[in-house]
Amino acid sequence: MTEPQPLFPATGPVPCAEHPDTETRLRCSRCGKPICPRCAVRTPVGMRCPDCAGTRAISKANPTRTLVAAGGGLVVATLAGLGWGFFPDWQFYWALLLGFGVVETMVRLLNVQRGQNPRGVDLQAIAIVIVLYGMVLSRAVIMQRLGVDLEMLGELRPVVQRALYLRPIPDLLFALLPILIAWVRFR
Ligand SMILES: [Zn+2]
Ligand SMILES: [Zn+2]
Known part of the structure; x- marks a missing residue:
């Protein structure tokens, strides 16, 4: 033997x-x-x-795959952002869906070796930008639906903030959730 x-x-x-x-x-x-x-x-x-x-940047080692992953993340962020915009009362769930949906789609598409975890500041930055885009999109949808334009943001602040789900608490806390998810996942 x-x-x-x-x-x-x-x-x-x-x-x-x-x-x-x-x-x-x-x-x-x-x-x-x-x-x-x-x-x-x-x-x-x-x-x-x-x-x-985690010091090797995946975006440098494999730019094509990173681009595909970012594209997949954008699709998920668009869907979550639209959903959030139309049904803002469910923002806790949209926040989770946006955060986890984007990062897990990116991880899937990055297709790294089994047992390896993609991470790095580049992925964190890409994921956070995508998540922010999803949130901006959701607010744009709400503004569109309410007929609110940017000039009105300055007036009637509390009312507009409430209508647009832009209050510091709890709305901005919900907004922080997907950013945190993106940051932690690729740390
Ligand atoms: Zn090692
Ligand atoms: Zn060496």
């Missing part, structure tokens, strides 16, 4: 996964990939490879 060969031998220097010319004993604390001082990223939970530390 032969011992199964471990994927990465536990001792001895091995070539860095990023820089094959560099021998290293350092390993990513999450996936165990050999990393060298040049590509290792110091995190609170030890040294990690760029993928596990």
Whole structure:
């Protein structure tokens, strides 16, 4: 009976996964990939490879896929924004749908390797912009339905704010929800 060969031998220097010319004993604390001082990223939970530390920008590594993911997110944000605009009383559910719908669609379309979690500031930024678009769209729909134009926003503020679901509490809290979801998901 032969011992199964471990994927990465536990001792001895091995070539860095990023820089094959560099021998290293350092390993990513999450996936165990050999990393060298040049590509290792110091995190609170030890040294990690760029993928596990989330420092490799997916938008740079795979711009086409990122674009497709952003497109899918935009479709979901449009649907959620329209729904929110027509049925604003259900804003809690629209907020959840907008947040989770956009990020999960993006994750699906990013189609990263199994077990890997897409993350990065680029994805956070893209997702937040898409979510904001969905919310602006919902308010535009409400304004359209009520016949309110931008000039009226200055007058009768409390009434207009209420009508447009722009009160700090609870409306802006609901608006923060999808932004938070987008930020946390790709962190
Ligand atoms: Zn790793
Ligand atoms: Zn390296």
